Amino acid sequence: MGYWKEIVEGGWSLVEGMRVTVRRLCRPVVTVQYPRKQLNLSPAYRGHIEFKRFPDTGTHKCIACGACQRACPSHVIKVQGVKAHLNSAKTATHYFIDFSRCSLCGLCVETCPTKTLQYSREYELEGESRLDSIVDLMARLEQRNS
Ligand code: SF4
Ligand code: SF4
Numbered sequence: 001m002g003y004w005k006e007i008v009e010g011g012w013s014l015v016e017g018m019r020v021t022v023r024r025l026c027r028p029v030v031t032v033q034y035p036r037k038q039l040n041l042s043p044a045y046r047g048h049i050e051f052k053r054f055p056d057t058g059t060h061k062c063i064a065c066g067a068c069q070r071a072c073p074s075h076v077i078k079v080q081g082v083k084a085h086l087n088s089a090k091t092a093t094h095y096f097i098d099f100s101r102c103s104l105c106g107l108c109v110e111t112c113p114t115k116t117l118q119y120s121r122e123y124e125l126e127g128e129s130r131l132d133s134i135v136d137l138m139a140r141l142e143q144r145n146s
Contacts (some may be wrong), residue, residue, distance in 0.1 A: 068108035
């Protein structure tokens, strides 16, 4: 009796599997032949942070105030800046983020008084060591400018 029961259950399982397969055949394809085709990202996608480039200045507007660095719960932001003159505002000279520990919480983006941070659309990230996950925002902006 157990033998016949196993055969019936196995047959039914096969029918169920085929039913799912046939139903899926009629639906639009959701997979992408990556890397030959690129992903169609949702507008809500968050890559690591990067500087915006403002049309009026042609560059970022980071004043190295450190608000993002203080707000970051993961302590992954390092920013430094200089004043061109004694009474002028600071301008960032170095801005690094260790993306391997970033939780993409968005506090840095929300805190920035000059709104110079945004989420990148980057998803092709790879590396051989943890140092490869450190993103140099200044260098990245220069690459995007060129
Ligand atoms: S998104 Fe959050 S965790 Fe990532 S750098 Fe900004 S504040 Fe830090
Ligand atoms: S909060 Fe904005 S302006 Fe201040 S250091 Fe961070 S990115 Fe620069």
